[in-house]
Amino acid sequence: MLLTVQDIHKSYQTADGPFAVLRGIDLTLQVGETLALTGESGSGKSTLLHLIGGLDTPDSGKILHEGRDIAALDDAGRASLRRGTVGVVFQQFNLIPSLSVTDNIAFQARLSDRYDPDWAAVLADRMGLTPHLAKYPEQLSGGQQQRVAIARTLAPKPRVVLADEPTGNLDEATAATVLDLMLELVAETGAGLLMVTHSEGLAARMSRRLHLRAGQVA
Numbered sequence: 001m002l003l004t005v006q007d008i009h010k011s012y013q014t015a016d017g018p019f020a021v022l023r024g025i026d027l028t029l030q031v032g033e034t035l036a037l038t039g040e041s042g043s044g045k046s047t048l049l050h051l052i053g054g055l056d057t058p059d060s061g062k063i064l065h066e067g068r069d070i071a072a073l074d075d076a077g078r079a080s081l082r083r084g085t086v087g088v089v090f091q092q093f094n095l096i097p098s099l100s101v102t103d104n105i106a107f108q109a110r111l112s113d114r115y116d117p118d119w120a121a122v123l124a125d126r127m128g129l130t131p132h133l134a135k136y137p138e139q140l141s142g143g144q145q146q147r148v149a150i151a152r153t154l155a156p157k158p159r160v161v162l163a164d165e166p167t168g169n170l171d172e173a174t175a176a177t178v179l180d181l182m183l184e185l186v187a188e189t190g191a192g193l194l195m196v197t198h199s200e201g202l203a204a205r206m207s208r209r210l211h212l213r214a215g216q217v218a
């Protein structure tokens with residue numbers, strides 16, 4: 001199993017006392033599987049993604065990446081998880097303005113020592129970015145920038161791809177094209193994808209759906 005999440009609980013402290021955002025979440029993700037995470041605004045989707053990516057820690061419960069409990073990792077193990085094993089795509093593109101498209105795509109893979117120029121070239125080609133490799137982010141359209149962000153995430157060949165509304169900034173047709181590409185590439189690398197989306201249309205293209213309601217799987 002690529003990813004196993006067991007009975008996750010998470011509360012935030014507020015002025016009125018603790019607020020339970022996640023109240024016992026279980027999920028699994030297998031190789032090649034794509035899981036849509038839906039739920040109303042505030043239902044805890046981003047919180048769950050952050051916990052799975054090791055960006056925050058749950059109050060209780062377990063998160064296993066390929067059988068390894070992330071709570072048991074030391075700082076170096078956690079850093080390596082964030083840089084290579086898990087890839088995250090956010091709604092904001094977060095490209096580095098001073099780097100060309102080529103260098104933006106390579107950036108994370110280089111950091112984690114997983115840079116493969118041939119794979120980076122394949123990604124750029126499939127994402128339709130080859131004519132734009134020498135350009136800088138400000139010279140690209142929103143859809144092109146998002147494709148660079150996705151290529152950058154996939155460049156280190158992560159085992160699990162976590163995506164938070166990755167096409168939320170794009171028009172519907174562009175969003176569908178970008179998602180199809182992401183689904184193809186995730187399938188080819190044998191990764192699993194967990195994607196937050198508000199779009200019924202996009203959720204329907206994925207292999208499974210998990211709906212959060214009041215901190216639980218509905």
Ligand SMILES: Nc1ncnc2c1ncn2[C@@H]1O[C@H](COP(=O)(O)OP(=O)(O)OP(=O)(O)O)[C@@H](O)[C@H]1O
Pocket residue numbers: 012013014021039040041042043044045046047048
């Ligand atoms: N650091 C924090 N401190 C306190 N409360 C928080 C914190 N982060 C999130 N929350 C609260 O937890 C709840 C869940 O937030 P989260 O961002 O996970 O929801 P979401 O389902 O991703 O929402 P959206 O679809 O609007 O992005 C919200 O009520 C939010 O206000």
